[in-house]
Amino acid sequence: MDTIFALSSGGLPSGVAILRISGPGSRFAIETITAVPCPARVATLAAFRDPETLADIDRGLVLWFPGPNSFTGEDCVEFHVHGGPAVVSALYAVLGAFEGFRVAEAGEFSKRAFENGKLDLTEIEGLADLISAETSMQREVAYRQYSGDLRKKLEDWRSKVIRLRALVEADLDFSDEEDVPGSVADKVWEDAGDLAEDISAFLNDKNRGEIVRDGFQVVLLGKPNSGKSSLINALAKRDVAIVSEEAGTTRDLLEAHLDLGGYPVTIVDTAGIRETVEKVEQEGVRRARERASQADLVLWLTEGKYSPESIDELFECPVLSFRSKDDGGEFGDKGISVNSKNGLDKLIDSVTKVVRNHIGSFESAPITRERHRSLLKRCESELRRANAGDNVPIEIRAEYLREAGYCLGRITGTVDVEDLLDVIFSDFCVGK
Numbered sequence: 568m569d570t571i572f573a574l575s576s577g578g579l580p581s582g583v584a585i586l587r588i589s590g591p592g593s594r595f596a597i598e599t600i601t602a603v604p605c606p607a608r609v610a611t612l613a614a615f616r617d618p619e620t621l622a623d624i625d626r627g628l629v630l631w632f633p634g635p636n637s638f639t640g641e642d643c644v645e646f647h648v649h650g651g652p653a654v655v656s657a658l659y660a661v662l663g664a665f666e667g668f669r670v671a672e673a674g675e676f677s678k679r680a681f682e683n684g685k686l687d688l689t690e691i692e693g694l695a696d697l698i699s700a701e702t703s704m705q706r707e708v709a710y711r712q713y714s715g716d717l718r719k720k721l722e723d724w725r726s727k728v729i730r731l732r733a734l735v736e737a738d739l740d741f742s743d744e745e746d747v748p749g750s751v752a753d754k755v756w757e758d759a760g761d762l763a764e765d766i767s768a769f770l771n772d773k774n775r776g777e778i779v780r781d782g783f784q785v786v787l788l789g790k791p792n793s794g795k796s797s798l799i800n801a802l803a804k805r806d807v808a809i810v811s812e813e814a815g816t817t818r819d820l821l822e823a824h825l826d827l828g829g830y831p832v833t834i835v836d837t838a839g840i841r842e843t844v845e846k847v848e849q850e851g852v853r854r855a856r857e858r859a860s861q862a863d864l865v866l867w868l869t870e871g872k873y874s875p876e877s878i879d880e881l882f883e884c885p886v887l888s889f890r891s892k893d894d895g896g897e898f899g900d901k902g903i904s905v906n907s908k909n910g911l912d913k914l915i916d917s918v919t920k921v922v923r924n925h926i927g928s929f930e931s932a933p934i935t936r937e938r939h940r941s942l943l944k945r946c947e948s949e950l951r952r953a954n955a956g957d958n959v960p961i962e963i964r965a966e967y968l969r970e971a972g973y974c975l976g977r978i979t980g981t982v983d984v985e986d987l988l989d990v991i992f993s994d995f996c997v998g999k
Contacts, residue, residue: 568641570596571671571679572662574655575999581650583627586658589676592667593642597629600646600661605631615648617661624657625649639676640683676999681980688980689717692936696780698999703829708779708929716932717939720769721975724946727762728972731755735965759968760954766947770940775926776933777940778863782824782833783922786859788878789868791839794891797905798868799823799836802915807836820854827919830926835862864921866914871898887917939978946974 570590576583588596597605601613608630615624628647637643648654662668677694680686686694693712700706711717734755778784787795799807803823821836835858838851859865865882869875871890878886889910893902896909903910934940953967976982 570665570668571675572596572659572668573671573676575645575676576650579650579652579655584648584650584655586646586648586655586662587643587671587676588646588662589637589639589641589643589671589679590667591642592665593644594631596662596665596668597631597644599665600658601629603629605629605644607631607633608636610647615646615658617657619661619664624661625654635683635685638685639679640685641679673996674999687715687718689721689932689939689978690715693717693932694999696935698996701824702826702831704779704926705831708776708933708935711929711932712935714932717934718979720931721979724762724766725972725975725979725981727758728950728968728975731758731762732965732968732972735961735968739961739965756954756956756964759950759971763947763950763954766943766950770934770943770947772933773925774934774940775929776935777937778926779831779933780935782831783926784833784835784858784861784863785866785918786835786855786862786864787837787866787868788840788855788859789891790841790870793839793868793870794903794905795836795839795868796821798866798891798903799834801905801911802834819851820858827915827922830919830922832918832922834866863925864918866918871902875901885921887914887921889914942974942978946971949974 568590570588570592572586572588574584575587576585599618600615602616603611603613605611605613610628610630612626613629614626616622617624625648627649628645630645630647632638632643632645634641634643646658648658659670663670677686677691681688681691690713693709693714696709697706697713700709738755787799789795796807799821802825805823807821807823819838823834823836825832825834837855837858838848840852840855843849843852859882862882862884864884865878865886867875867878867886867888868891869888871893875888875890878888888901890898890902892904892906893909894904894907896902896904900910900913903914905911934943949967949971953964953971956964956967973982
């Protein structure tokens, strides 16, 4: 296997740059570039030099992690040097000249950790989410998954399925043996039904984990010139949308990502809702309605001088209505103004309350990916088929159990997942 290396500390220039090396040549890299003894897991001060010219490159720290007690499970080393582009470039050139060394691909360190049994796929995905987390709630959920909360739950379910399969196999293969009790099938199918109920309850979570990972979707709706674009600019504190007195300025969907009390929220500006003969605006209105149908919350704006419409029954999600351009506070708690800042804090508080009530808190890692959800649904379905198949041969019901266990194994990577690996690890940056 090649020895791989990459910068794992982010962009340059920086105060410190960390070069990570993993593979069978890691110890050779230390001995050749630093020529100092490096005890395991102890930071050692060393001079880094070009072995060809013996010219010094930099001075910094070396950390040596012999496998399997490393992130990847292989021999690993980290060079902590000054974060200048020339320093890093010189070390890249030295390492790249060694036989069997190459620059790591995106996610390759994490992929080796998976292949060597250091992390399962759910923990790998949690790590990717932890790296990209932008809010405290995203960080909390990602860390729970990275720490193995979801893996432990899935392993417990899978071990139960394996036990049920073993009992069925014993019933099939050893029913004539004296030390094997009579038919255990009735209890097996009952337990399969109970396990299906447990998985169903876990799935019945209002997609809270996916919402935290992807952002709570708030769609701004209203007639043209109702102040939607001005509001999204004010909330984002930057110019997201063009603001004009001319009606119908916004034609496409525009997004701004906010952190409201630690919860990730995506605000979506849309075309004004009205009847029009203009083809482009018609498409904008169609997209606005479509996005609203997928929203977690609709924020409906009515220009202050007009009476608000009753639109709650048009949407399946919650709706908050406000009267915009209320510079003088004429409309009380339901009035807002971007110009005078009137009511904006109350609007933000109202949105945050809806988000908090929907998402709540987490006692363990939730489902954060459609991949997990779809496989758990398949697992639940197979368990229910096994439980309800009284008129089905026991061999077929045993196959339902096998498929249920297979679905759980696909989530963690315990069984064949080669087709998933490139997709999962391609989300990582180089160096991780």
